[in-house]
Amino acid sequence: MTGTTAIRKIDAEQEKLIDLSKKMWEHPETAYNEVEASKWTAELLKEYGFEVETGAYGLPTCVVGRWGSGKPVVGFLGELDALPGLSQKVCDTKDPVSPDAPGQGCGHNLLNVACLAGALGAKAEMEEKKLPGTLVFYACPAEEVLTGKVFMARNGAFKDLDICFAWHGSSKNQVSFGTMNGLNSAIFHYSGRTAHAGGAPWQGRSALDAAEIANVGANYLREHVTPDIRIHYSYKEAGTAPNIVPDRASVWYYVRGLSREAIEDAYRRLVLCAEGAAHMTETDLEVEFLGGCYNTMPNRVLTDLAHDTMEEIGVPVWSDEEKAFADSLNRQSPRFEEVSKSGELEKGPIHSVVCPVEEEFGGGSTDVGDVDHICPCCQVNTATYNLAAPGHSWQITACAGMSIGFKGMLFGGKVLAASALKAIESPELIEKAKAEFAEKTKNSPYKCPIGPEIPVPQPKC
Numbered sequence: 199m200t201g202t203t204a205i206r207k208i209d210a211e212q213e214k215l216i217d218l219s220k221k222m223w224e225h226p227e228t229a230y231n232e233v234e235a236s237k238w239t240a241e242l243l244k245e246y247g248f249e250v251e252t253g254a255y256g257l258p259t260c261v262v263g264r265w266g267s268g269k270p271v272v273g274f275l276g277e278l279d280a281l282p283g284l285s286q287k288v289c290d291t292k293d294p295v296s297p298d299a300p301g302q303g304c305g306h307n308l309l310n311v312a313c314l315a316g317a318l319g320a321k322a323e324m325e326e327k328k329l330p331g332t333l334v335f336y337a338c339p340a341e342e343v344l345t346g347k348v349f350m351a352r353n354g355a356f357k358d359l360d361i362c363f364a365w366h367g368s369s370k371n372q373v374s375f376g377t378m379n380g381l382n383s384a385i386f387h388y389s390g391r392t393a394h395a396g397g398a399p400w401q402g403r404s405a406l407d408a409a410e411i412a413n414v415g416a417n418y419l420r421e422h423v424t425p426d427i428r429i430h431y432s433y434k435e436a437g438t439a440p441n442i443v444p445d446r447a448s449v450w451y452y453v454r455g456l457s458r459e460a461i462e463d464a465y466r467r468l469v470l471c472a473e474g475a476a477h478m479t480e481t482d483l484e485v486e487f488l489g490g491c492y493n494t495m496p497n498r499v500l501t502d503l504a505h506d507t508m509e510e511i512g513v514p515v516w517s518d519e520e521k522a523f524a525d526s527l528n529r530q531s532p533r534f535e536e537v538s539k540s541g542e543l544e545k546g547p548i549h550s551v552v553c554p555v556e557e558e559f560g561g562g563s564t565d566v567g568d569v570d571h572i573c574p575c576c577q578v579n580t581a582t583y584n585l586a587a588p589g590h591s592w593q594i595t596a597c598a599g600m601s602i603g604f605k606g607m608l609f610g611g612k613v614l615a616a617s618a619l620k621a622i623e624s625p626e627l628i629e630k631a632k633a634e635f636a637e638k639t640k641n642s643p644y645k646c647p648i649g650p651e652i653p654v655p656q657p658k659c
């Protein structure tokens with residue numbers, strides 16, 4: 199079977215693979231600060247015989263590992279960053295390792311290693327069979343702020359790939375054919391004039407008023423955008439005390455939608471609301487555009503290939519301890535009732551079948567969307583946490599630091615490796631994936647949402 203050697207290799211190397219994942223779990227680093235994770239990833243890639251580039255594409259923490267030569271060129275998308283505030287011990291009650299510290303609440307410590315394992319397994323089998331082709335593993339920074347791969351793409355990444363594989367830990371084993379939103383992210387900074395709010399309010403020009411009026415404008419705007427558009431915000435700065443007219447206020451917006459065109463148009467109109475608010479309050483507005491990303495657009499040919507491969511390999515078997523742990527987490531989850539009602543929990547507290555491919559809509563965003571618009575790409579998900587875990591939660595952090603996460607991660611790596619090998623062995627399949635991609639993008643070639651004027655964020659440590 200295609201993939202046998204790859205799977206054997208991943209099994210043989212599991213100790214080292216799990217070790218890298220554990221180190222990333224124990225030392226979670228947030229977006230653009232993934233200094234140690236980047237270093238450890240580069241070391242392991244070198245040890246496995248990949249040609250390693252650090253600081254790739256102008257991003258200090260980005261690492262690329264290449265192996266092989268010629269066509270096809272196959273990519274694997276690892277991630278490096280953790281989430282702020284989601285520190286959690288490996289235990290079944292909410293208990294942070296360190297309060298307010300970052301944690302692997304999206305399981306990117308598993309993600310990075312599953313994709314590295316995919317490349318490693320594929321390499322072993324290509325060496326044995328003397329298959330032509332190039333493997334490129336990307337350890338990508340800053341997925342959680344949705345711009346890491348966008349900066350990479352702006353600086354030339356992914357465009358030489360024939361096909362690409364992404365993986366994410368999940369509550370289910372399923373290759374996702376759903377769509378996720380693209381996004382624009384910007385902060386509106388207002389500056390006005392301070393004054394005594396009781397004594398001489400007429401002398402003040404409130405930056406906070408401006409921010410609030412901009413929000414009112416956005417509230418009205420929501421009625422007149424296409425149904426896919428989601429506009430949400432939070433305050434970054436909103437004054438200091440009620441008796442001082444605030445001279446500075448900042449409000450941070452996301453505009454999400456299912457195409458770049460829809461996002462750009464809604465964003466343009468949101469900026470008009472922000473400008474109008476400045477005009478009304480006699481304050482100054484500075485728009486800090488933080489970046490944007492594309493909606494996802496999974497490739498059907500690759501999705502079906504990965505789905506069939508997942509079924510062939512077969513899902514991990516969970517131990518009684520793992521099931522008990524997951525069951526306890528499920529019962530504490532706000533999603534428990536909803537998941538119970540669906541009947542899914544009757545089959546067990548952790549997913550143990552392969553779901554059919556479904557066209558689900560996910561409201562969130564990922565910068566994998568940009569890669570989807572540069573080359574044919576698919577996203578494999580395998581179960582790495584309990585069925586009812588909420589997204590970005592302490593429950594996911596807990597599972598990502600233990601055997602539940604590691605088993606799902608190694609399974610994911612095997613699916614990626616075997617899928618890549620099947621594609622490499624059948625050039626007609628790659629041609630089919632590319633033809634689908636060409637058809638879907640014929641009227642909208644990739645245009646990077648981040649312009650050349652925006653600098654790459656640098657590590658703060």
Ligand SMILES: [Zn+2]
Pocket residue numbers: 304305306341366
């Ligand atoms: Zn994630």
